[in-house]
Amino acid sequence: MFVLVNLKTYPCDPIAVAEAVRDVNETTDARLAIAPQAAHLERVAETGAETWAQHVDPIEHGSNTGHTLAESVADAGAVGTLLNHSERRSKLADIDGAVRAAERANLETVVCANNPAQIGAAAALGPDAVAVEPPALIGTGTPVSQADPDVVEDAVEAAANVDSDVSVLCGAGISTGDDVVAAGDLGAEGVLLASGVAKADDPKAALEDLVAPL
Numbered sequence: 001m002f003v004l005v006n007l008k009t010y011p012c013d014p015i016a017v018a019e020a021v022r023d024v025n026e027t028t029d030a031r032l033a034i035a036p037q038a039a040h041l042e043r044v045a046e047t048g049a050e051t052w053a054q055h056v057d058p059i060e061h062g063s064n065t066g067h068t069l070a071e072s073v074a075d076a077g078a079v080g081t082l083l084n085h086s087e088r089r090s091k092l093a094d095i096d097g098a099v100r101a102a103e104r105a106n107l108e109t110v111v112c113a114n115n116p117a118q119i120g121a122a123a124a125l126g127p128d129a130v131a132v133e134p135p136a137l138i139g140t141g142t143p144v145s146q147a148d149p150d151v152v153e154d155a156v157e158a159a160a161n162v163d164s165d166v167s168v169l170c171g172a173g174i175s176t177g178d179d180v181v182a183a184g185d186l187g188a189e190g191v192l193l194a195s196g197v198a199k200a201d202d203p204k205a206a207l208e209d210l211v212a213p214l
């Protein structure tokens, strides 16, 4: 299972969480990665943790102000990027452009979407993975794998119907190893989570719990 920890803009220590991601990754068959804010990418990558960006823009080098260039993210040490997160929505054409920009910079891509119908559209853009996240469950601590298992199964089916090479993650409210196992049982190949680690008193213990049953 792929466990991708999005730090959003939570007031945590990104380096400490990254070191925990790095250390726990060495104890498990699961693949752990961290997505800090853009300003923290380089320092987080220097810890040795697998590092992802939270967003890149559909742009090239040039006259773009206030944007995030895929090549710069890669230069900072990121190996992948989230796109179209529920808190950073893009138009379809811009998601497409951002997937192409990420490919150009050799970044892996996870395109987020609200529901199975959007997952099908996202999969059609040819990312490496898609992540289904019902917005109402984000940050609630109520796991999507329990509260809305159908949305995960339907997302897996929707992606497979479009492109069987696109893997499916699920997110929203995931915080325990049981949640991760439940996600896997529903067909997800990974989870996208944030508050369960970024807001934990002990992020390393939270990560250890997430991977314990894997």
Ligand SMILES: O=C[C@H](O)COP(=O)(O)O
Residues within 6 Å of the ligand: 006, 085, 086, 133, 137, 138, 139, 140, 141, 171, 172, 173, 174, 192, 193, 194, 195, 196
């Ligand atoms: O990117 C992560 C998701 O929005 C899930 O957030 P959460 O784990 O705090 O519910």
